[in-house]
Amino acid sequence: MGATYEPLSEFAELAKGCDPTEFGSRIGVPVFVIYPFSTGSDGEDATASVQTLFVSAERRQIDAVRVARIQKRGSANSFADMVTIGRARNNDLVFKSPSVSKFHAYVRKGFDGNYSLTDAGSSFGTILNGAKLDARVATPLSARDEVLLGEAVRLVFVTPDLLHGFVSGQG
Numbered sequence: 001m002g003a004t005y006e007p008l009s010e011f012a013e014l015a016k017g018c019d020p021t022e023f024g025s026r027i028g029v030p031v032f033v034i035y036p037f038s039t040g041s042d043g044e045d046a047t048a049s050v051q052t053l054f055v056s057a058e059r060r061q062i063d064a065v066r067v068a069r070i071q072k073r074g075s076a077n078s079f080a081d082m083v084t085i086g087r088a089r090n091n092d093l094v095f096k097s098p099s100v101s102k103f104h105a106y107v108r109k110g111f112d113g114n115y116s117l118t119d120a121g122s123s124f125g126t127i128l129n130g131a132k133l134d135a136r137v138a139t140p141l142s143a144r145d146e147v148l149l150g151e152a153v154r155l156v157f158v159t160p161d162l163l164h165g166f167v168s169g170q171g
Contacts, residue, residue, distance in 0.1 A: 005034060005066035012078040012167040024160035027069070030115060031163060032093070032147070035154035067163075068093050068155075070115070070164040071109050082106040085149065086120075099124040099150025108138065115157070124150035 085090040088102040101122035116138040119126035129150035
């Protein structure tokens with residue numbers, strides 16, 4: 001069974017009446033906001049900035065925007081120190097796209113508390129802020145980083161405090 005993703009509206013509801021610190025402790029981990037991906041008629045990417053994603057989420061149905069917590073999913077796999085991403089159902093974050101490899105990439109939290117993203121040698125590659133990642137080389141993640149898995153899965157790395165700002169209208 002694959003991972004399930006929460007609607008952004010649940011995070012907006014959670015943010016009501018709590019400050020960023022309390023919100024962060026309730027969430028516990030950073031998240032990937034999953035773009036409602038679309039392509040233009042010429043095949044070019046038609047997504048917008050991170051800020052536009054959240055603004056448009058307010059205008060559209062907020063439940064259409066999904067959020068994936070960056071955390072282990074039970075006993076999905078034996079890689080205890082990494083959150084795995086891929087098409088196979090034994091990953092922690094599962095994306096059923098033909099351009100996402102069975103084991104595509106992974107996220108690790110370092111001893112310093114910072115997160116990194118590593119392409120696991122995927123067939124279609126992992127793009128971070130427009131630059132293709134080298135396979136098996138950890139690359140630091142920062143708030144608002146945009147990640148493209150293969151050709152169709154676009155994510156935004158969001159820290160709990162940033163997410164609180166966006167869903168409470170302060171970001």
